[in-house]
Amino acid sequence: MKADFDVIIIGGSYAGLSAAMALGRALRNVLVIDAGQPCNRQTPHAHNFITNDGETPATISAKARKQVMQYPNVHFYNGTATAARENDGLFVIETDKGESNTSRKLLFATGIVDVMPAIPGIEQSWGISVLHCPYCHGYEVRNQPTAIFASGEVGFEFAKIINNWTKELTLLTNGPSQLTSEQITALAGHNISVNETPVTKVNHQDGYISNVAFADGSGLAINAMYAKFPFRQTCELPQSLGCALTEHGFIKIDEMQATTVNGVFAAGDNTTMFRSLSIAIAAGNRAGAMINHQMINEDF
Structure with a gap:
């Protein structure tokens, strides 16, 4: 059974886009699924990110997506992944529009949701x-x-x-x-x-x-x-696949961005307390390279 894509990336913000670029440049066929709801959508300016200090997060994201879209083997789906399962060595991802796609590898760059107290303002x-x-x-x-x-x-x-x-x-x-x-x-x-x-x-x-x-x-x-607010994972699909969480509620990964489920990776705010654009982008870049490296070793 041949996969529709080499990699499906769920979450198309900074970590997801960074991984998509690395994989696109590695000649991999990639699908990015994103609903357009980043956690910093209210933030007026992003800082401590060289070359883009003071830009709006939306501007940075739009610029990144435009650059990633220059790679013809990277595809985008504007919507939500609603289910994930393994089948015959592939990952099957279903979407909110009733579509499904398969991939060899899976990357969750889905971020977290801050759970705020019911205090007005x-x-x-x-x-x-x-x-x-x-x-x-x-x-x-x-x-x-x-x-x-x-x-x-x-x-x-x-x-x-x-x-x-x-x-x-x-x-x-x-x-x-x-x-x-x-x-x-x-x-x-x-x-x-x-x-x-x-x-x-x-x-x-x-x-x-x-x-x-x-x-x-x-x-x-x-x-x-x-x-400091409590948080929850934005997406529960990693847990549905069996990915372990840390004691603090982050997706557990190793130094290669790999989760506890073979072939499933994670990058960005869903894996670490260090929440910044630069760290998410670096993690996405590393995840893309490690995913490609794993596929090379499997195919060589």
Whole structure:
């Protein structure tokens, strides 16, 4: 049975497009399936990415897709992969339009979904002034009144990091802090305030925060807020195929971007806590090369 494609890539954002380019240049027949819903679609500017610092994520993605489309052996499907299974040594992928395609290898570059609390204003400000990464956004809000929405060990470690970018810093634990007495003392020693009052609303204008409202009627004027939210995998198809997850919920991969299922690879935010364009692109490039290398070894 001959496969329709050498590789099917599910997810056509930065990691997926990077892998598609590597595979296209390796003369592989590739299908990229993408629904056009990247996790950074609200983010106005991408930073800490040389040659494209300050560009909108959509501009970078559109430019990347245009370049990848120059390779005639790379094909795109605008939609969603709805099912995946193995059959006679091939992977069968079904789509939302009832179509199916087969491939020798499979790459998931599907990202993750942040699960946000039901606090008005947070989701609308996510990626704009509610931020996940100081390396991506910290310079733009440096030395400004800033909050961290987190608690316990996570909140403490995040406060240590963000203190590098601003000294006007408040840790919002949204309830009892779960901090140790040593951590509270350390934070106080760096003039980092801790507010345990539950947050009821994030006031903003078009995603740009003006202040945070608390359950006791008080408020805090800030320009930015960092947050550590739980997440889930955007796509459950890797798990349906038997791909293992790490204890933190990421797809488990080795140094070759290979999952625990032979022939299935993963790259990008679905595999690592280090969420940035450059890291996703590098992972996609490596995945493309490793997939091609595996097929070469099988065929030679």
